[in-house]
Amino acid sequence: MLEFAQQIVNGLSLGAIYALIALGYTMVYGIIKLINFAHGDIMMVGALVGYFSLTLLGTNIFVAMLAAMIACAVFGVLIEKIAYRPLRNSTRIAALITAIGVSLFLEYFTIFLFGPAQKVFPETAFPIKAYAVGGLSILNKDVFVFVSAVVLMLILQYIIKWTKTGKAMRAVSLDREAAVLMGISVDKTISITFAICSALAAAAGVMLGVYYNTVNPLMGIIPGLKAFVAAVLGGIGIIPGAMVGGFVMGLLETMVSGYGNSLYRDAVAFGVLIFILLIKPSGIFGEDTGEKV
Amino acid sequence: MLAVKDIDVYYGAIHALKKLSINVEQGSIVTLIGANGAGKSTTLKTVSGITRPKSGSIIFKDEDITRVLPEKIVGRGISQVPEGRRIFAAMSVIENLEMGAFLRKKKSEIDEDIEMVFTRFPRLKERRKQTAGTLSGGEQQMLAIGRALMAKPELMLMDEPSMGLAPLLVKEIFDIIKDINSQGTTILLVEQNANMALSIADYAYVIETGEIVLQGNAKELMHSEEVKKAYLGG
Ligand SMILES: Nc1ncnc2c1ncn2[C@@H]1O[C@H](COP(=O)(O)OP(=O)(O)OP(=O)(O)O)[C@@H](O)[C@H]1O
Ligand SMILES: [Mg+2]
Numbered sequence: 001m002l003e004f005a006q007q008i009v010n011g012l013s014l015g016a017i018y019a020l021i022a023l024g025y026t027m028v029y030g031i032i033k034l035i036n037f038a039h040g041d042i043m044m045v046g047a048l049v050g051y052f053s054l055t056l057l058g059t060n061i062f063v064a065m066l067a068a069m070i071a072c073a074v075f076g077v078l079i080e081k082i083a084y085r086p087l088r089n090s091t092r093i094a095a096l097i098t099a100i101g102v103s104l105f106l107e108y109f110t111i112f113l114f115g116p117a118q119k120v121f122p123e124t125a126f127p128i129k130a131y132a133v134g135g136l137s138i139l140n141k142d143v144f145v146f147v148s149a150v151v152l153m154l155i156l157q158y159i160i161k162w163t164k165t166g167k168a169m170r171a172v173s174l175d176r177e178a179a180v181l182m183g184i185s186v187d188k189t190i191s192i193t194f195a196i197c198s199a200l201a202a203a204a205g206v207m208l209g210v211y212y213n214t215v216n217p218l219m220g221i222i223p224g225l226k227a228f229v230a231a232v233l234g235g236i237g238i239i240p241g242a243m244v245g246g247f248v249m250g251l252l253e254t255m256v257s258g259y260g261n262s263l264y265r266d267a268v269a270f271g272v273l274i275f276i277l278l279i280k281p282s283g284i285f286g287e288d289t290g291e292k293v
Numbered sequence: 294m295l296a297v298k299d300i301d302v303y304y305g306a307i308h309a310l311k312k313l314s315i316n317v318e319q320g321s322i323v324t325l326i327g328a329n330g331a332g333k334s335t336t337l338k339t340v341s342g343i344t345r346p347k348s349g350s351i352i353f354k355d356e357d358i359t360r361v362l363p364e365k366i367v368g369r370g371i372s373q374v375p376e377g378r379r380i381f382a383a384m385s386v387i388e389n390l391e392m393g394a395f396l397r398k399k400k401s402e403i404d405e406d407i408e409m410v411f412t413r414f415p416r417l418k419e420r421r422k423q424t425a426g427t428l429s430g431g432e433q434q435m436l437a438i439g440r441a442l443m444a445k446p447e448l449m450l451m452d453e454p455s456m457g458l459a460p461l462l463v464k465e466i467f468d469i470i471k472d473i474n475s476q477g478t479t480i481l482l483v484e485q486n487a488n489m490a491l492s493i494a495d496y497a498y499v500i501e502t503g504e505i506v507l508q509g510n511a512k513e514l515m516h517s518e519e520v521k522k523a524y525l526g527g
Contacts, residue, residue, distance in 0.1 A: 164391075164395070167384070167388055167391065167392065168392075168395065170381070170383070170384060170388075171381050171384065171392050174381045174382060174383055174384065175379055175381060177343060177375070177379070178375060178379040178380075178381065179381075179392070180343065180363045180364050181341060181343075181363070181366075181367060181372070181373050181375060181379075182367065182392045182393060182395045182396075182440075182444075183364050183365070183366075183367040183368055183395045183396040183444070184364060184392075184395055185362075185364045186364070
């Protein structure tokens, strides 16, 4: 029982990271019906910005996270403007292929700039401590990741639910033409969505750096795919679904590693994807409409 | 107030509007009637900037708005109640009304106007927190009208507001249109329900396959043999 509780504690922080990334997939899909395959790589860029902020500028982890978020917000907006906007009215497959192209470009251009090697997050940036709480061992990095992720998700919920910008984002997702009739600029709203989603991914990237203690140019691929599975699991386009899906994927992964064989943890993630696509393609929270994904 | 002059609109190879011209006098109700696919919605969409005319111009209050971005049109004083209502189904009634006032800044005035819409449509007030998609067809139409009113328009474009409603509700909606007009909002009303539309309108246009084929005083058109035969069931 204690062992099980320990696995849950371990899984929650990883799940929170997946949830943050999954939110980006789901919100971008909600507004432009595109699976942004470059999203995991934006996370990687965020992790690198965080790394350089820690090592070159010597900032603390919170400043590093903020710097990564701001840099990636700008970066995400640029990617949308340059790569996706010109294809807004073309077929979905054309946009999808472009997204894959952007993804590969980010991965290999980063390798070109910084080399393919792992970069180790400096120890001093986040000295690891373990706390014993009722027989459980809780690491300060897990607390840091979980709490910052939850705070970001609460802020996001607030923006979406209560601010004018958030309402405009929902309106454009629901009915673009009607939103335009209200005076909402679709271009601006999509830009804001990319800024928010990329900032969340960047935060997740820095968290992943803390979690695994390393960053590298291809680090976005597997977590990106798992977060994508999380978004599909929760129902793509559905915001609470992405959060729940992220936590489910994180917990599942630590359970598989803890009780089974950690070599299978990635296979299980894709097993989940195949399973949902067979059983309920619209995800846990989705309504079956026949289409989607 | 609004002058649509010789506009040509294409959807790819389809020539949807052919040198179409209409005029809307300030303070009046003008109706545009015609069969399915005649080009009624296209006309309203072109005024709202959603579709672009290949040639011709649209003048509103002495300004050329032909090339104005669609999201800027409502700020000029033209709002639209689109065909099929197009309310934001997953948003609450209040949020839908707030969206109608998207470009307005003063929160207190917006709240006042939401109350005004609720006075006009008490049924919406009871359902203010409810998700708009769960409203009945008639309530959704009222919400769509309320949402368009929230922009404080000088000209309101209405696309088949009676579509799919029971006769009693249709009458209610037309009474509301008359009332909105009597409070100073000019109305361009698109309808297939020609009888009702002509009965409240001042002036009317009849459109057929993208062309105006007949126009005149609404009461006179109501008694014209041509209109009776084609649109009023004999
Ligand atoms: N997005 C579009 N793409 C291609 N053709 C279109 C499009 N929208 C309308 N059309 C065509 O343009 C013509 C005019 O359509 P429009 O919707 O304006 O008619 P309408 O008078 O509003 O009809 P209804 O009474 O059925 O609403 C029709 O032939 C229609 O098929
Ligand atoms: Mg129509």
